[in-house]
Amino acid sequence: MKFALVGVGGAGGRIVDALRKVEQNSDRAFSNEQTLLFDTTQSAFEAYDHVPADRHVLIGDTHPDIRGTGLDGDIELGAEVAEEDTDEIYREFDKLATHSVHATLLVAGLGGGTGGGVGPVILEGLQSITDNPVYVLGILPADIEGDQQAYNAARSLQSYVDLADNVILFDNEEWADDGGDLDAQYPQLNIELVTRIIAVLGVGELEDAPIAETMLDPSDTMKALDSGGVSSLGYATTELDRPDSLLGKLLAMLRSNDTEQEITDAAKIKDLIQATVDSKLTLPCSVDSAERAMLSLSGPPDVCSRKGFETGRYWLEKETDTVQIWAGDEPHDASLIAASVLLSNVTDVPRIDEIQRRAVAYKREHVEDSDASDELSAETVDPSETAEQQTDSPDDAATRAGEPADDDGEETPSPTPDGDSAEASGGGDTAKTTADGDSAEPSADGERAVGSDTESRVGTEERIQDSE
Numbered sequence: 310m311k312f313a314l315v316g317v318g319g320a321g322g323r324i325v326d327a328l329r330k331v332e333q334n335s336d337r338a339f340s341n342e343q344t345l346l347f348d349t350t351q352s353a354f355e356a357y358d359h360v361p362a363d364r365h366v367l368i369g370d371t372h373p374d375i376r377g378t379g380l381d382g383d384i385e386l387g388a389e390v391a392e393e394d395t396d397e398i399y400r401e402f403d404k405l406a407t408h409s410v411h412a413t414l415l416v417a418g419l420g421g422g423t424g425g426g427v428g429p430v431i432l433e434g435l436q437s438i439t440d441n442p443v444y445v446l447g448i449l450p451a452d453i454e455g456d457q458q459a460y461n462a463a464r465s466l467q468s469y470v471d472l473a474d475n476v477i478l479f480d481n482e483e484w485a486d487d488g489g490d491l492d493a494q495y496p497q498l499n500i501e502l503v504t505r506i507i508a509v510l511g512v513g514e515l516e517d518a519p520i521a522e523t524m525l526d527p528s529d530t531m532k533a534l535d536s537g538g539v540s541s542l543g544y545a546t547t548e549l550d551r552p553d554s555l556l557g558k559l560l561a562m563l564r565s566n567d568t569e570q571e572i573t574d575a576a577k578i579k580d581l582i583q584a585t586v587d588s589k590l591t592l593p594c595s596v597d598s599a600e601r602a603m604l605s606l607s608g609p610p611d612v613c614s615r616k617g618f619e620t621g622r623y624w625l626e627k628e629t630d631t632v633q634i635w636a637g638d639e640p641h642d643a644s645l646i647a648a649s650v651l652l653s654n655v656t657d658v659p660r661i662d663e664i665q666r667r668a669v670a671y672k673r674e675h676v677e678d679s680d681a682s683d684e685l686s687a688e689t690v691d692p693s694e695t696a697e698q699q700t701d702s703p704d705d706a707a708t709r710a711g712e713p714a715d716d717d718g719e720e721t722p723s724p725t726p727d728g729d730s731a732e733a734s735g736g737g738d739t740a741k742t743t744a745d746g747d748s749a750e751p752s753a754d755g756e757r758a759v760g761s762d763t764e765s766r767v768g769t770e771e772r773i774q775d776s777e
C-alpha cells in the first residue's frame with residue numbers, strides 16, 4: 310500500500326525522515342515521494358536529510374509568541390496558530406499528489422504542542438482534500454516526560470481518534486530504556502517503529518517480487534484498518550541459516566521436500582507468527598480485544614511453510630478471538646523470514662487508561678486553577694476548540710476536531726471528507742465511522758458494522774470529566 314507521509318512536529322518530522330531513509334535504501338516504494346513536514350520550530354528542519362526542503366513547512370512564524378521557536382508543549386497555542394495559518398496549510402497540501410497513493414499517514418508525537426495541537430487541525434484539512442483514508446501514527450509519551458505531556462496526549466488522542474480512519478500507536482514508555490536520556494534513544498526507537506510500519510503497511514510494495522500464493526493488496530489493509538479506533542503492530546523475524554552458493558541453495562530446496570524438514574519448517578513458521586504477538590507490541594494491549602487483524606509473512610518461498618502459515622493464522626484467529634483476519638505471504642529472496650501483525654481497534658489498553666489518569670491529575674492541578682480555566686472547563690474537548698472560539702464562524706466551528714457541542718449540547722458526528730456525517734469510502738467496500746464510533750453502514754462485503762465502541766475506548770475528555 311502506498312502512502313503520502315505527513316509529519317507534524319519534531320517526532321513527526323524525524324519519523325517521516327526515517328521512513329524515507331529506509332524506503333530510499335530498499336526496493337519497497339512506500340510513499341511515492343509524497344511527503345510534507347509541518348513544524349513550528351525553524352531549526353528542526355535542519356536535521357532532515359531524506360525529505361526535500363521544498364516539503365518543509367514552517368507555521369506560526371508570524372505569531373508574536375512563537376516566531377519559529379516552537380510551542381514548548383502548549384497545545385492550545387498550537388491549535389490557535391494552525392487555525393490562523395489554515396490558508397497556508399491548504400496551499401501546501403497542493404504539493405501532495407494524493408491521487409497517486411492509496412492513503413495518507415499523518416505522524417505526530419501526541420505529547421507535543423505541535424504534534425498534539427497543530428496535528429488535529431492538519432488532519433481535518435487532509436480529510437477534506439482526499440476521499441482516500443487518512444491514518445495517524447501517534448507517539449505516546451514516556452512516563453518520565455511528565456504530566457503535561459500525558460495531558461496533551463490524552464487530549465490530542467481524543468481528537469485524532471474522532472477524525473482519523475485509524476490511529477496506530479507507538480508507546481515510548483514501552484520501548485525506551487528506563488533511566489536513559491530519552492532524546493538520545495529516539496533514533497533507535499524510530500528504527501524499531503519504521504521497521505514495523507513498513508513491514509505492515511508496506512506489504513505488497515516490493516518491486517519485482519515473485520507472485521505470492523495468497524497476496525495481500527491495499528484493499529485488505531484498508532479493510533483491516535477500517536474498524537477505526539486505535540491499533541497496535543507486532544513484528545518478529547528469524548534468521549535463516551542458508552548457504553550462499555547456488556549448489557547449497559539447490560540442496561536446501563531439495564531438503565525442503567523432505568517430510569521431516571517440512572515439519573520443522575512448519576513449526577518454525579508457526580512459532581514466528583506466535584512471536585509477533587508475544588513479543589513487544591508498538592502499543593501494549595490485550596490481543597483478544599482486537600476487532601480485526603492482518604497477518605503477513607515475508608521471506609524465501611522455499612522456507613515459508615504453507616502448513617506453518619495456515620497453523621499460525623488459525624492460532625492468531627483464536628488468540629484475537631476474531632474471524633476478521635486478512636493474511637498473506639510475500640515471497641522474496643532474503644536472509645531472514647519476517648512475520649508482522651496488525652491488531653486493529655484494540656479496546657483493552659492499560660497504557661491509555663494510565664495516561665488518562667495522569668491527565669486528570671494534571672488538569673486538576675494546573676488547568677482549572679489557571680487563568681484559562683473558564684475556557685478550558687466543562688466544554689473543552691480538544692485544543693483546536695479553543696482556537697475556534699476565537700476565530701471561526703459557528704459553522705466552521707462545527708466541523709473542528711473534538712466536536713464542539715451543538716446548541717442543544719449534543720455532540721455532532723465527525724465529518725467525512727465531503728462533509729457528510731458518514732458514507733462509504735472511496736475504496737468501495739469500507740465503511741466510515743462517525744465521531745461517536747458508530748458505523749454508518751456495514752461494509753459492502755457484508756462484514757459486521759464496525760467501531761461501535763470507539764468512544765468508550767478513548768473518550769478522553771469525557772473520561773477526564775467523569776473521573777472528576
Ligand SMILES: Nc1nc2c(ncn2[C@@H]2O[C@H](COP(=O)(O)OP(=O)(O)OP(=O)(O)O)[C@@H](O)[C@H]2O)c(=O)[nH]1
Pocket residue numbers: 317318319320321323324349350379380381382383417418419420421422423424425448449450451454458481495496498499
Ligand atoms: N519515538 C519518538 N518519540 C519522539 C520523538 N521526538 C519526540 N517524541 C515524542 O513526541 C513528543 C512530542 O515531541 P516533539 O514532537 O518534539 O514536540 P512537538 O510536537 O514538535 O511540539 P513542541 O516542541 O511543543 O512545539 C515527545 O514528548 C516524545 O514523547 C522521536 O524522534 N521518536
